[in-house]
Structure formats: C-alpha cells, structure tokens
Amino acid sequence: MNDELNDEIAALNAIYDAECLVPFSACDREEEEEAAVYTLQPPSSVVYPPLRLRISIPPDYPATKPTILDHGSTGAALAREVLDSVFRPGEVCLYDLVEGLREVLGGEPEPEPEPEPAPERAPTLPPRSPSPPAAQIEDLSLSAASTDESADPWTVAPAITEKKSVFVARAIGVSSAAEAHELIARLVSGDKKIQRATHNISAFRIVREKGVVVQDNDDDGETAAGSRLAHLLQAMDVKDACVVVSRWYGGIKLGPDRFRLINTAARAALVLGGFVKEEEKPAKGKGKKRKK
Structure with a gap:
C-alpha cells in the first residue's frame, strides 16, 4: 500500500466511519503487487439507501483509476459514473467518490417529529381567514x-x-x-x-x-x-x-x-x-x- 492510499483510507475512516473503506479479505493483502480489493460502505447518514461496493485499487494509484468490481446493480452503475467524473490521474479520488454519491443519493431521511398531543378541551373560536x-x-x-x-x-x-x-x-x-x-x-x-x-x-x-x-x-x-x-x-x-x-x-x-x-x-x-x-x-x- 502506497502512502497516498494509506493516508486516504485513514482520512475516509476518520471522516465518515471506521468501516467506510476496509480490505475486502485477508487474501487480498497478499495480492497487492497487482491490485488490492477493498469494500467501500459509506454510513447511511451519508449515502442512502445503503451502498456496499467492492473496489479494486491498482498498485500505482492514484496514477491509475480504481475499478468498481460489482455488476448488475444501480448503485454500482451510479458509482462508476461518479468515479469517471471525479477521477484525475495523479490525484486521490475516493473521498470525491463518496461525496459525489452523497450529492446524488443524499443521506437517510430524518424521522418525522412526533405529533404533539391535542389538548383535552380546546376553546371554540370563530372562523378566521388563514394566517x-x-x-x-x-x-x-x-x-x-x-x-x-x-x-x-x-x-x-x-x-x-x-x-x-x-x-x-x-x-x-x-x-x-x-x-x-x-x-x-x-x-x-x-x-x-x-x-x-x-x-x-x-x-x-x-x-x-x-x-x-x-x-x-x-x-x-x-x-x-x-x-x-x-x-x-x-x-x-x-x-x-x-x-x-x-x-x-x-x-x-x-x-x-x-x-x-x-x-x-x-x-x-x-x-x-x-x-x-x-x-x-x-x-x-x-x-x-x-x-x-
């Protein structure tokens, strides 16, 4: 793992969640000479509906663009579009990928506030025009x-x-x-x-x-x-x-x-x-x- 990727992973997990970007499995660590596979899972407060993606990161990243490995889902297709739009050779892009997904999908909706209980007896008021x-x-x-x-x-x-x-x-x-x-x-x-x-x-x-x-x-x-x-x-x-x-x-x-x-x-x-x-x-x- 190069220093730029290591710093970006630490930053993502500090900003969003400790499990935002983690290695996909132990075996992936042994294949870092080719490409490392990570799981990207932003918290639902950032991206909703929840999204879980497998990303292959080449050893010369950020010179080369990462690859979204998942296929057949709307979320993966959307992530590819966002990644294509934010990636610039030589610049780290995973934070921009998460923020791009946030812009498109938004976070989990806030729960509706509980209605206040009505008073037992409300005084009868004459009809009036709207405020x-x-x-x-x-x-x-x-x-x-x-x-x-x-x-x-x-x-x-x-x-x-x-x-x-x-x-x-x-x-x-x-x-x-x-x-x-x-x-x-x-x-x-x-x-x-x-x-x-x-x-x-x-x-x-x-x-x-x-x-x-x-x-x-x-x-x-x-x-x-x-x-x-x-x-x-x-x-x-x-x-x-x-x-x-x-x-x-x-x-x-x-x-x-x-x-x-x-x-x-x-x-x-x-x-x-x-x-x-x-x-x-x-x-x-x-x-x-x-x-x-």
Missing part, C-alpha cells in the same frame, strides 16, 4: 405556476408543493457565464415574489468547442443544493442552459427530501425548455427555449 404566511405561500404557488410565458423569457415549470414548502424552477438558454449571472440577477431583482423566496438555488452549464465546459452554481444558503443541481445538469448532459429553483419554506422541515424536490423541479423546467435531448417531443412541445 398571512400560509396565504402568502399559497399565492406564490398559484402565481408562479401561471406566469405569463409571452412576457417571460424563462421556461417556468409547474410549482411543487410539499408540506407547505413551494418549489418553482425556471430554465433559460445561455451562451456565457456572464450572461447566466446577469439573467439570474435580473430574475431575482425584478420579481418581488422571487425575492421573498427562502432560497434561489441556481446552476448553469455551457459546453464550448472541443468539449470545454463552463459551469457554476450557487446554493443561496441551502447548503450543498447548488452542487447537487450542477451534478444533475451534468448527469442529464444539459448544454448551454441555466436553471434556478426558488423555494419558499413552509415551516415544516423536509430533511434530505428537499434535495429530491429541488432536482425534480429543475428537471421539469429543463425538459419543458427543450434542454434534454432524449426527452424532447417536437410534435407536442409545450416548452419554449430562449433564442440566442
């Missing part, structure tokens, strides 16, 4: 979903409401990082409802000649949401597009499920905008892609 926050969120959901597309260059996906939180995604074509940043700033500054959003998560991806990729993301305070959104654009092979997902918090914590909802909303906007080739339907295209 301002609830009314405001409902208004945001309806108005955002019915945006006038003729006056809005963004493709707006239908609002998603989950436990009083509202998610609305918008997508638009871009040709440069400067244009993407300008469009995002103009979108937020020009709409009071969007300004009142708890978070406006954004990401863009531009593919230039010779496959050069220009990309960036902003989680706007929703930690890790921006990088997850950027990973979605990469996984869907989105080109020359920017997506913004606005979330209005409804007072009930969603846990890791909020990341799924953010990506679901973003995916809908990208499909409606025609930025996903495999899902384009020219005969029934209801979305519109901004002309450049």
